[in-house]
Amino acid sequence: MHDGPAFAAYPLDRAEPSRRDDAALAALAARPDARVAAFWRLKPLVRDEGGVVAPAWLEVGRAGPPAVFLGLDADGAPVFAAALDPAAEPQSELAPGARFMELREAAGTMDAALASILAAGRSVLAWHASHGFCAKCGAASAPALGGWKRVCSVCGTEHFPRVDPVVIMLIVRDGRVLLGRGPTWPERAYSCLAGFMEPGETLADAARREAKEETGVVLGEVGFLMSQPWPFPSQIMLGLRAEALTEEITIDPHELADARWFTRGEVEAMFAGTHALARTPPPVAVAHHLLRWWLAEG
């Protein structure tokens, strides 16, 4: 359905000045062309139309108050996201023929721009659901700024949605690429090494640390390839290309069940589904596109 990584094609104008203006937000929500992406336990309400999944948009108010102002579409129509009560039964009858589906699954056949809207909504709603209290003083906080901020009711501290940077590395050496599989991953699933960045690291620092920790492989030159928002719950995937200086692999069993070097021919077979041991990550994952980039480069 799309060429680039899923979730990386956000089509809305975030119209940030409107967030600061409660009257403007109310006017946007009252417009007849306003629409809402509804979520229940972080699953978007979608409709499956002949194998292609699309958001089942609701009118404002059908899913309770709009929680997050996501922006304006190309026609200037406002788009919101709202969370249904997670303790109640899922109300898929809110839209005919609709149901709640995991975004990771839905995105497989969804238009990239629509998947990107749901991704942003999911990330911000997940943040609200897990950040109802002030980390500084423990009191309840309340949403503000059209859902893009929370403010503590007692100490007044402002909290903003988290975006957690993750490095993910196309690690190459002598025409081979290093892929690993996590201890709990589905059978045959291999992917690029990745990990959360820590305070005090550059992108290259984080790439080097993760490769060393997980496999013992030492990285040399590191370059940037592509980024992708990843809404589970709110990462920015930083896709890097790295030259390995060493080959020997010693896996950290806390992190990996296996890691090995694959040739271009093997990765082609993985994409074709004919590799005996391994398959590539799905197109929804940035690692899929890093591997495609590497095959095209070779």
Place this chain on the structure above:
Amino acid sequence: MHDGPAFAAYPLDRAEPSRRDDAALAALAARPDARVAAFWRLKPLVRDEGGVVAPAWLEVGRAGPPAVFLGLDADGAPVFAAALDPAAEPQSELAPGARFMELREAAGTMDAALASILAAGRSVLAWHASHGFCAKCGAASAPALGGWKRVCSVCGTEHFPRVDPVVIMLIVRDGRVLLGRGPTWPERAYSCLAGFMEPGETLADAARREAKEETGVVLGEVGFLMSQPWPFPSQIMLGLRAEALTEEITIDPHELADARWFTRGEVEAMFAGTHALARTPPPVAVAHHLLRWWLAEG
């Protein structure tokens, strides 16, 4: 003192497996070669030796329990960070001739590797100081994993230090660069446009949104140049190069007091201190290095 951006030269092995092992952490803290970077109200304890500032390391225990295990140096000696009671008077007599200094100021003459250690320590200690409570349920949380995690005492939710990605853009068009100044900045200070990333954005999305919001300038092609950890309190600066498609500037007065296009000759004069209106950001800032890169490219 150094060629690259400050805070981007972390020299320690973070030795992540030791964090998971309380006995190993205790053994590291008990070693005679262990040392601690002490902070008071997030200011590191430093010594000024003939105009060159360096950390005033303490033995373990002098500054209370070590709060964060930062890693092992090239000799295998353990390095920790610890926060002194912010409510008490600053105990600079902990080390002869030492005092507490803002890291931003201290880093100006500090060795980049040492400044990078203090930067990581400052970020993690700032996070502990502002995240003593569980954002999910409001109960008190406690440090774990050598200071790299907090765990809620009631609901058990795990919390990890924030790293907030910020895009900062070298925006160019026809041999000129776009620089702006914030409403509260020191006189003559101009820098590259920058802003926090939001959930659902790629790096290019964030760069385009910030340029549009702050100046109305529309960006075309966006590429990656360099990253820098920024410990005020814990950003990862993502230095980008962007081609502008438009020239006209309309500033958002919430964000900027001024923005304008500068020629290479003007930026050279800014570096030389001979520009009538503007000066460059200090070497501690990644924007300084983006501008140096641009002059070298031209």
